[in-house]
Amino acid sequence: MSQQLTSASTALLRACARQQLPTNVARSAIAAGQQRGVAAKSSFESPFGRSEETDTLKIPNFKKYTSKVSPTTNKVFSYFVAGTMGLGSAVGAKATVQDFLVNMSASADVLAQAKVEVALGAIPEGKNVIIKWRGKPVFIRHRTGSEIEEANNIDIQSLRDPQADEDRVQKPEWLIMLGVCTHLGCVPIGEAGDFGGWFCPCHGSHYDISGRIRKGPAPLNLEVPSYSFPDDDTLVIG
Numbered sequence: 001m002s003q004q005l006t007s008a009s010t011a012l013l014r015a016c017a018r019q020q021l022p023t024n025v026a027r028s029a030i031a032a033g034q035q036r037g038v039a040a041k042s043s044f045e046s047p048f049g050r051s052e053e054t055d056t057l058k059i060p061n062f063k064k065y066t067s068k069v070s071p072t073t074n075k076v077f078s079y080f081v082a083g084t085m086g087l088g089s090a091v092g093a094k095a096t097v098q099d100f101l102v103n104m105s106a107s108a109d110v111l112a113q114a115k116v117e118v119a120l121g122a123i124p125e126g127k128n129v130i131i132k133w134r135g136k137p138v139f140i141r142h143r144t145g146s147e148i149e150e151a152n153n154i155d156i157q158s159l160r161d162p163q164a165d166e167d168r169v170q171k172p173e174w175l176i177m178l179g180v181c182t183h184l185g186c187v188p189i190g191e192a193g194d195f196g197g198w199f200c201p202c203h204g205s206h207y208d209i210s211g212r213i214r215k216g217p218a219p220l221n222l223e224v225p226s227y228s229f230p231d232d233d234t235l236v237i238g
């Protein structure tokens with residue numbers, strides 16, 4: 001504003017100089033203009049902010065939204081709600097993980113077949129028994145003394161899959177093997193073949209009394225599963 005007044009005064013003085021107006025007339029006109037400028041400044045009220053006389057800045061009153069109870073009560077309630085939600089989430093997560101693990105774990109019938117217990121007293125000497133373990137046949141042979149001697153009187157180096165009889169048994173009188181031919185998976189027949197052990201009729205593989213391959217296309221001896229003897233009369237396979 002003052003800058004505008006200064007410019008107007010300068011223009012008026014120049015006009016006086018050009019038109020030969022009396023200088024005192026110009027000065028009085030400038031003084032009157034300046035007085036009007038002060039008066040206009042003092043009566044100005046900004047619509048956007050506060051003036052010197054009145055405070056037009058209105059701060060909203062949120063009092064009706066504030067809680068009527070004490071801050072401690074509010075904190076306790078907040079903690080209770082947060083704790084309850086956390087507890088509920090933890091229980092839900094535990095149930096979800098538990099359901100997933102139960103669903104993925106082995107079923108009861110599979111667990112029942114994981115280990116098989118056999119009473120050895122029911123198997124006479126010189127006899128075979130076939131049991132089912134994890135869906136596969138298992139041969140249990142109660143060998144005689146002569147069979148044990150025959151199994152040991154072999155030149156191991158002459159075998160296709162060299163293995164000593166003592167490395168295939170825990171007790172010499174008990175021979176335990178998977179009844180699956182190592183050629184293509186047929187089930188060999190007991191007490192048959194050229195070597196008095198097992199014979200696979202599918203393609204003609206002959207196994208001896210220790211379950212070692214002696215003739216035919218099978219490349220390996222019959223597999224020995226993991227087993228143990230908890231006592232003298234009990235065999236546990238698996």
Ligand code: FES
Nearest residue numbers: 181183184200203
């Ligand atoms: S599967 Fe036994 S010889 Fe082929």
